[in-house]
Amino acid sequence: xxxxxxxxxxxxxxxxxxxxxxxxxxxxxxxxxxxxxxxxxxxxxxxxxxxxxxxxxxxxxxxxxxxxxxxxxxxxxxxxxxxxxxxxxxxxxxxxxxxxxxxxxxxxxxxxxxxxxxxxxxxxxxxxxxxxxxxxxxxxxxxxxxxxxxxxxxxxxxxxxxxxxxxxxxxxxxxxxxxxxxxxxxxxxxxxxxxxxxxxxxxxxxxxxxxxxxxxxxxxxxxxxxxxxxxxxxxxxxxxxxxxxxxxxxxxxxxxxxxxxxxxxxxxxxxxxxxxxxxxxxxxxxxxxxxxxxxxxxxxxxxxxxxxxxxxxxxxxxxxxxxx
Numbered sequence: 363x364x365x366x367x368x369x370x371x372x373x374x375x376x377x378x379x380x381x382x383x384x385x386x387x388x389x390x391x392x393x394x395x396x397x398x399x400x401x402x403x404x405x406x407x408x409x410x411x412x413x414x415x416x417x418x419x420x421x422x423x424x425x426x427x428x429x430x431x432x433x434x435x436x437x438x439x440x441x442x443x444x445x446x447x448x449x450x451x452x453x454x455x456x457x458x459x460x461x462x463x464x465x466x467x468x469x470x471x472x473x474x475x476x477x478x479x480x481x482x483x484x485x486x487x488x489x490x491x492x493x494x495x496x497x498x499x500x501x502x503x504x505x506x507x508x509x510x511x512x513x514x515x516x517x518x519x520x521x522x523x524x525x526x527x528x529x530x531x532x533x534x535x536x537x538x539x540x541x542x543x544x545x546x547x548x549x550x551x552x553x554x555x556x557x558x559x560x561x562x563x564x565x566x567x568x569x570x571x572x573x574x575x576x577x578x579x580x581x582x583x584x585x586x587x588x589x590x591x592x593x594x595x596x597x598x599x600x601x602x603x604x605x606x607x608x609x610x611x612x613x614x615x616x617x618x619x620x621x622x623x624x625x626x627x628x629x630x631x632x633x634x635x636x637x638x639x640x641x642x643x644x645x646x647x648x649x650x651x652x653x654x655x656x657x658x659x660x661x662x663x664x665x666x667x668x669x670x671x672x673x674x675x676x677x678x679x680x681x682x683x684x685x686x
Contacts, residue, residue: 366438369484379448400435402498402513402664403497403499403501404501405501405513405515406504406505406507406513407502408501409500409502409503409505410502410505412494412498412501412502413425413502413505413506414429414556414671416494416498417492417498418421418492418584418587418588421433421435421584421587421588422434422588423435423437423439424437424438425437425509432541432607432608433483433484433607434477434480434484435479435480436579437506438509438510439510440506440510441463441506441507441509441510441512442509442510442511442519442604443510444462444464444506444511445511447461447475448460448464450475451464451467455514461520462514462517462520462521463616464517465480465503465506466503466518466523466527467523468469469488469499469502469519469523469527470488470501470523470524470526470527470530471486472484472486481502481604483592483604483606485588487499488531490500490589491588492588494568495526495531496527496531499517499521499527500560504518512601528566529592534559536602541590541591541592543545543591543676543679544597544672544676545672545673545681546676547673547676547677547679547680549677549680549683549684550681552676552677552678552679552680552681552682553681555674555677556571556678556681556682557574562670563678564664565678567641568581568639568662569581570582570583570627571583571685576623576637576641577637577641578625578639578641578661579608579661583685584680584685585685586682586683586684586686587685587686589685592681592682595679598666598678599666599667601664602659602660605660608628609624609625609661610625610626610656611623611625611656611658611659611661612634612636612655612657613655614627614634614646614651614654615651615653616651617651620654622636622638622646623636623638623657624636624638624639631648632647632648633645633646633648634646634651639661
C-alpha cells in the first residue's frame with residue numbers, strides 16, 4: 363500500500379515537472395515572460411475601453427459622432443492624419459518624427475503640439491488624477507491607429523517619447539503633486555453650497571453635475587477624474603485666467619446698437635446663437651451684426667475670496683474633488 367502511494371506521488375511530481383518545462387519552453391519561444399507581460403492588454407480593444415473609460419478621453423475628444431469634441435479635436439481618421447502631423451513636427455523642430463512619435467508625444471507632452479484652433483489645455487494623462495500607465499497609453503494609441511491607419515505596436519514602443527514616458531512615469535516624485543488644499547473640507551457641506559440656488563455662489567445655475575444644472579459653464583460631472591486639486595482651485599479663484607474652450611463669452615454689437623453677450627453655442631452662415639448668463643438663448647441674424655468679438659473675462663465670478671469663508675471654499679472644493 364505504501365509502495366503504491368509512493369509510486370503515485372513520484373508520478374505526479376514528474377507530470378508537474380514536465381508541465382512546467384513545457385510551459386517554460388512555450389514562453390521562451392513566444393518571446394519570454396517579460397515580453398508577454400509587457401504586451402498584455404496592449405491592443406486596440408483594450409485601448410478602446412480605456413479611451414471611453416479610465417482615460418476619460420471622451421470628455422474632450424470625439425470619435426465620429428460619439429464623445430465631446432468641444433475642447434479637443436475629433437479623433438476620427440487620426441490614424442491617417444498622424445503621418446501628416448509628424449511631417450509638421452519634423453519641419454518645425456528639425457528632428458525626425460514618425461506617425462508613432464507624434465501619437466506618443468501628444469500623450470507624453472501634450473503642450474508640445476496643439477492642433478490649430480484649439481487651446482493648450484489637455485492634461486498630462488500619465489500624471490494624477492488620470493494616471494495612465496505607459497502600457498495603457500500604448501493600448502490607447504493602438505486604438506487611435508485603427509482610426510484610418512494600421513496598428514503598429516512595435517513602432518510605438520520604439521518611439522523615443524515612449525522611452526521618455528517610461529522613465530518619467532517611473533519617477534514617483536515627478537508624477538505625485540505635493541500641492542494640497544489648506545483644509546480638508548466637508549464634501550457634504552460643499553454639496554449643499556454647490557446646489558443651493560439661493561445661496562452665496564449658485565454654482566449649479568451655470569454648471570451641470572449629472573443631469574442637473576445649467577449650460578453656461580463647463581459640465582463638472584467628471585472634472586476631478588481629469589483635473590487635480592490645484593487646477594480646480596485656480597479655476598475657481600481665477601476663472602478668467604484660463605477659460606475652457608467652448609465657453610468664451612462673446613460680445614455682439616448689432617447695427618441698431620444693441621449689445622448682447624453670451625457663450626457661442628452655434629454659428630451658421632446666416633446667424634449666431636449666444637447663450638446668455640441667465641440661460642437665455644439669443645439667435646442673432648448675421649445681417650444685423652455690426653461687430654462680434656470674444657471677451658477675456660469669464661462669466662464665472664472672480665470674487666469667491668470675498669463671498670466665501672475659507673472653510674466654505676474648502677467645503678466646495680472637497681465636494682468638486684469627489685466628482686469622478
